[in-house]
Amino acid sequence: MISPIVRAVQDADIAGAAAALVEVHATDGYPVEGVERPKEWIRxxxxxxxxxxxxxxxxxxxxxVxxxxxxxAVALWHARSASDEAHVGVLARLFVVREARGRAVGETLVRAxxxxxxxxxxxxxxxxxTKDAAAIRLYERMGWLAIGRTTHRYGDGRQIAAVCYVSPAG
Structure with a gap:
């Protein structure tokens, strides 16, 4: 089994990343936004x-990031910690095409x-x-801590329940 190569995005990767995004959306319904203009969403x-x-x-x-x-999630973390804006980033836009799952691709990306x-x-x-149970399992297995619940809002007034997490310390 070939291990994935994880590296910083380059301009030449945008079309391939956009195609993967569209593929994941078709199979999983994730993400709920950005699929109409995937290159712009990634960039x-x-x-x-x-x-x-x-x-x-x-x-x-x-x-x-x-x-x-x-x-x-940022507001929830600020309420629980003394972190300032410069010391908080948002992990986002994690996706892996179905055929590559089971090869630790998601975990390797999150570790980067x-x-x-x-x-x-x-x-x-x-x-x-909350519908993305596999992602929740990944974050929890990697030591991320749930810090609260929220409603993810997107599109034309649509919304879905979500859980907020913070990465492990250190």
Missing amino acids: SSAVAQAWVAEIDRRIVGHVA MNSRGED AMDYARQRSMRLVLDVM
Whole structure:
């Protein structure tokens, strides 16, 4: 079994990452936004750093650390800690195509983001929709701590229940 290569996103990766995003949305209904303009969603100006996973030169996964933009998970973490805005990032846009699952691609991507945050003395937060049970299991297995619940709002007034998490300390 070939292990995934995880590396920082390059401009040449955007089309492959966008295709993977559309594929994951078709199979899993995730993400709930961004699929109409996947290249722009992946390249968002709010992205601080992003990584892709590739197997056999095909992009099979993606994750990003986003700059905080007032997300509920950020507010929940600020209420529980003394962290300032500069020391909190938002883990987001994690997706792995179905054929690459079971190969630790998601975990490897999340570890890249966690390493990035640790090097900058940051804690990562996220919200994950309660329907995404596999993602919840991944975060909990990796030591992320639930810090509260929220409602993820998207599209034309749509919403879905979500749980907020913070990355492990250290």
